[in-house]
Amino acid sequence: MRGIAYLLGAVVLLSGVVVYMAHASGQADRNAAPIFGVKIPPGYRDWRLISVAHEEGKLNDLRAVLGNDVAIAAYRDGTLPFPDGTIIARLAWSYVPSEENNKAFGRSQSFVPGPQPDWYLQFMVKDSKKYAATGGWGFAQFDKDGKPADEAMHKTCFPCHEPAKAGDFVFTHYAP
Amino acid sequence: MRGIAYLLGAVVLLSGVVVYMAHASGQADRNAAPIFGVKIPPGYRDWRLISVAHEEGKLNDLRAVLGNDVAIAAYRDGTLPFPDGTIIARLAWSYVPSEENNKAFGRSQSFVPGPQPDWYLQFMVKDSKKYAATGGWGFAQFDKDGKPADEAMHKTCFPCHEPAKAGDFVFTHYAP
Numbered sequence: 001m002r003g004i005a006y007l008l009g010a011v012v013l014l015s016g017v018v019v020y021m022a023h024a025s026g027q028a029d030r031n032a033a034p035i036f037g038v039k040i041p042p043g044y045r046d047w048r049l050i051s052v053a054h055e056e057g058k059l060n061d062l063r064a065v066l067g068n069d070v071a072i073a074a075y076r077d078g079t080l081p082f083p084d085g086t087i088i089a090r091l092a093w094s095y096v097p098s099e100e101n102n103k104a105f106g107r108s109q110s111f112v113p114g115p116q117p118d119w120y121l122q123f124m125v126k127d128s129k130k131y132a133a134t135g136g137w138g139f140a141q142f143d144k145d146g147k148p149a150d151e152a153m154h155k156t157c158f159p160c161h162e163p164a165k166a167g168d169f170v171f172t173h174y175a176p
Numbered sequence: 177m178r179g180i181a182y183l184l185g186a187v188v189l190l191s192g193v194v195v196y197m198a199h200a201s202g203q204a205d206r207n208a209a210p211i212f213g214v215k216i217p218p219g220y221r222d223w224r225l226i227s228v229a230h231e232e233g234k235l236n237d238l239r240a241v242l243g244n245d246v247a248i249a250a251y252r253d254g255t256l257p258f259p260d261g262t263i264i265a266r267l268a269w270s271y272v273p274s275e276e277n278n279k280a281f282g283r284s285q286s287f288v289p290g291p292q293p294d295w296y297l298q299f300m301v302k303d304s305k306k307y308a309a310t311g312g313w314g315f316a317q318f319d320k321d322g323k324p325a326d327e328a329m330h331k332t333c334f335p336c337h338e339p340a341k342a343g344d345f346v347f348t349h350y351a352p
Contacts, residue, residue: 045224045225046224047224048221048222048223048224049221049225049240049242051288051289052228052238052239052240052269052288052289053238053274053277053286053287053288053289054230054238054271054286054287055281055285055286055287056284056285056286056287057281057283057285059285062228062229062230063228064225064228064240064351066225091351093228093351095230098229098347100339100340100347101229101347103339104336104337104339104340104347105231105233107233108232109231109232109233109235110229110230110231110232111229111230111231111232112227112228112229112348112349113227113228113229113349113351116352144352160280161280163276163279163280164276164280171274171276171277171280172288173288173289175240175267175269175289176292176320
C-alpha cells in the first residue's frame with residue numbers, strides 16, 4: 001500500500017511539472033483566453049454550487065455559478081478578499097419555456113435551460129500578483145466548444161466588475 | 177497509518193449500525209417527511225449540479241437541482257430508470273431583482289435568489305421496493321428550518337410527477 005502511495009505521489013508531482021512547463025512555455029495557445037491566459041479548468045462541471053440567476057434582455061439566460069474548493073470555503077466563511085487559488089465558474093443556458101413542466105403544472109410558468117449561448121462559460125481566477133492590474137482576477141469566457149472569446153470582449157470584463165469592488169469584484173452572493 | 181485506517185473503518189461501520197437502528201425503530205420522527213419517512217440527507221448542499229430553473233406564477237422562484245453521486249452518474253450515462261440510491265435535491269429561493277447587478281449592467285434585467293420560501297427544499301429518493309407504490313420514489317419537502325411539510329402536501333407529490341413517467345417520474349433534465 002505504501003509503495004502505491006509513493007508511486008501516486010510521484011505521478012501527481014510529475015503531472016504538476018508538465019502542466020507548469022506547458023504554462024511557462026509562453027507559446028500562444030488557442031485554448032487560452034486572451035489577455036489573461038486562463039484555460040478551462042478540468043472538472044469545473046463537478047464543482048459545488050454558489051448560486052443561480054436569470055438575466056433578461058439581450059442575454060435572456062439562466063445561469064449557475066459554481067466554485068472550486070477554495071471558492072466555496074471562502075464564500076461559506078465570508079473571507080474577503082478571496083484567497084489566491086479561488087476559481088469561480090459561471091455557466092449560462094438560453095432561457096426557454098418547458099412545455100413538459102407547464103403541462104404538469106397546468107399553466108405556462110416554467111423556464112429551463114436550452115442551448116448554450118456564445119457566452120456559455122466564464123471564469124474568474126484569483127492570483128493577486130499575476131493579475132494585480134485587474135483587482136487580482138483573471139477573466140475568461142468560452143463558448144460551448146471551448147473556444148475563448150476575443151481580446152476586445154476580454155477587455156470589458158474588469159471594467160464591468162469594478163462596481164462590485166466591495167465584494168472583491170464578484171457580483172454573485174452565496175445562496176444558502 | 178494502518179491502525180488509523182482500521183479505526184476509521186470501525187467508526188464508519190458503527191455509524192451505519194446506529195443510523196439503521198434509528199431508522200428501524202419505527203418511532204415517529206418530526207424531522208422525517210410524512211408518508212415517505214425521508215429525512216434531509218447530510219451534505220446535500222455539496223452535491224453536484226443537475227440543472228437550474230425559474231418558475232413564474234405563485235411559486236415565483238429560482239431553483240437549483242442537485243444530485244448525489246448515484247444521480248449524477250445516472251444522468252450523465254442516460255440510465256433510466258434511475259438506480260436505487262439515487263437522491264435528487266431541489267433547492268428554491270424567492271425570485272428577486274438584483275439592484276447591484278442592474279446598476280453594473282446599466283439596465284433592469286438581473287434576478288437572483290432572495291429568501292427561501294416554504295418549499296425551499298425537496299428530495300426524491302429512489303428505492304424501488306420501499307416506494308413501489310409511487311414509481312419507486314420517496315418524496316419529501318422541507319422549509320429552511322428543516323421542518324417537513326404536512327401529509328396533505330406529500331400526497332400531491334407523486335400525482336404531480338406521474339406525467340413525467342417516460343423520464344422515470346423526474347422532470348429535470350441534465351444541463352450540460
